[in-house]
Amino acid sequence: MRDNYQTTCMQNFESMDLFRPLQRALSELNYKHPTPIQAQAIPPAIDGVDILGCASTGTGKTAAFAIPILDYLGFEKPRAKPNRPTALVLAPTRELAIQIGESFDRYGKHMKFRQTLVYGGIKQGSQTRSLGKGTDVLVATPGRLIDLMDQGHVDLSDVQIFVLDEADRMLDMGFLPALKRIVTKLPRERQSMFFSATLAPKIRELAATFLFNPVAVTVPSKSMTADGVDQTIRFMQKGDKFAELQSILSTDDVERAIVFTRTKRGANRLVQKLDRQGITGAAIHGNKSQQSRQRALQAFRDKRVSALVATDVAARGIDVQGVTHVINYDMPVEPESYVHRIGRTGRAGKTGIAISFCTEAEIEELRAIKKLIGSNLRVENEEHMPKSPKSSSTSTKKKSARNTGSRHHGSRNTGSGQNRGTTQKTRSKSRRKPHAKRKPVTA
Missing domain, CATH: 3.40.50.300 (P-loop containing nucleotide triphosphate hydrolases)
Structure with a gap:
């Protein structure tokens, strides 16, 4: 370096x-x-x-x-x-x-x-x-x-x-x-x-x-997330999530909202439920064809669809101007996914709102997110915070698997000088410095 x-x-x-x-x-x-x-x-x-x-x-x-x-x-x-x-x-x-x-x-x-x-x-x-x-x-x-x-x-x-x-x-x-x-x-x-x-x-x-x-x-930042995003947590029972989502999407200040679910099936079902309540939505995930995903994104850009329901696979590919809200209907399994989800709003120095629904069963995911981003997320309804959150064996196993993966480094090229002292000849009229030779990487 x-x-x-x-x-x-x-x-x-x-x-x-x-x-x-x-x-x-x-x-x-x-x-x-x-x-x-x-x-x-x-x-x-x-x-x-x-x-x-x-x-x-x-x-x-x-x-x-x-x-x-x-x-x-x-x-x-x-x-x-x-x-x-x-x-x-x-x-x-x-x-x-x-x-x-x-x-x-x-x-x-x-x-x-x-x-x-x-x-x-x-x-x-x-x-x-x-x-x-x-x-x-x-x-x-x-x-x-x-x-x-x-x-x-x-x-x-x-x-x-x-x-x-x-x-x-x-x-x-x-x-x-x-x-x-x-x-x-x-x-x-x-x-x-x-x-x-x-x-x-x-x-x-x-x-x-x-x-x-x-x-x-x-680029240093107070946290890994964009500074202009207002991040809040709302504790609730699983059965109350849809009513809470419907209430948020019905307010006037929601211009464009991306709603994240954990599964593809969950995304499809959520769009169907929103449509029955008169809220236009479209799903975007890995099972959708490329043409279908592009149509959904264009409808979202044109404001023909007010809510885009997505899974984590699509999180980083969504770049739509004017996304006012990101709603984590399901907490992400991997804490890094939280960063990329809420990064769909508050882009290029603008402000945005990120709201995460958290049930008692998702407390471990919330803790992992707090540890990763290094900040305390604001809780809007502390009175509903679980007193004794239960740690599911599934969450523990997932966390253990992540930790095991992070300790495995595999093979690494630690050479510092082999084939690197020689540089190519400078191209004529080039304004760039020549690239140094490097040792090829083996798979």
């Missing part, structure tokens, strides 16, 4: 010597002052340095890597080759992949570059045709990317910039074996950037394996 990298945080986007068409798009989007993660990450990223970035969700991490990539493409002008992308961005979910692709389109709307989105849930024909025409930026989910690699549709040997977005979520979803396999196909000389909402020990271990002498960019 670099602790002596000299850089000055950018004060505004105009002060950066960005590729002119990129600068023009940012001006049109009214991008004047960067968020903290952008101010710290973009200058070293433009220099070609590896980045390990950590900031709470909704703070502008996508622009922190998309802008340096587009700047690189603008100045270096690499030739888009069939099936051989120049930049690879990995995302854990298809919703997030689509969101990232939309960001590249907005920032690069005055540039000539090719982009391909690769994710499951749809037929691969359009994706393989796009790859075959040549692509500069490939945004992909790990599963579909490996499928296309196995079929010979993707060759990663020309990748110059590799980005892993939502690294902690990648590990939560069990993508580590896929990540290792993908990284072995990348060239030794490359720039890598990891972005995550948390820097758990497993993330640091992953960074030590995949990154070369990175700059650590951490």
Whole structure:
């Protein structure tokens, strides 16, 4: 980890010597002052340095890597080759992949570059045709990317910039074996950037394996959650949850609300119950087709649907402006999921409200969340707080399993000098520093 990298945080986007068409798009989007993660990450990223970035969700991490990539493409002008992308961005979910692709389109709307989105849930024909025409930026989910690699549709040997977005979520979803396999196909000389909402020990271990002498960019916060989100807990019996939800959604101050349930079946049933009460809702989860999920998101954006009911798998892929409320109908099993759920509101410096329903059986989940985020959540009805919360054996087993997993470190690349003293020759007219050679990672 670099602790002596000299850089000055950018004060505004105009002060950066960005590729002119990129600068023009940012001006049109009214991008004047960067968020903290952008101010710290973009200058070293433009220099070609590896980045390990950590900031709470909704703070502008996508622009922190998309802008340096587009700047690189603008100045270096690499030739888009069939099936051989120049930049690879990995995302854990298809919703997030689509969101990232939309960001590249907005920032690069005055540039000539090719982009391909690769994710499951749809037929691969359009994706393989796009790859075959040549692509500069490939945004992909790990599963579909490996499928296309196995079929010979993707060759990663020309990748110059590799980005892993939502690294902690990648590990939560069990993508580590896929990540290792993908990284072995990348060239030794490359720039890598990891972005995550948390820097758990497993993330640091992953960074030590995949990154070369990175700059650590951490945006401090009083808690892991966005500062503008008002977080409250409401204790109740399980049978009282729906009436409480209906009461909240019926108030005038709820413009857009995302309601999180623990199961897919629970999400479907909740939407049906809301519809019977005259509250328009739509469910989004892993069993829904890609087209169905996109239709639900668009209806939510257009305010044709007032409540979007989702499971944790979809939590990070939902990026809708103006979400006023996040309601945890069921407490999340994993405390990290709480951070990503409530991160759907209070984004980009705005305020939001997060309300969590907690039953006596969910007390252990609440305790784990409090321990993770390091703050005491405000309780609205202390008189209903269970006096002697019972710890279910199921919760204990889950907690034990999490602890066991966090202690297992597996193999780790601890080498500090092998193959790293040699650097590639500086490209002519390049404004970026050369990437250092690194030892390839073995799966």
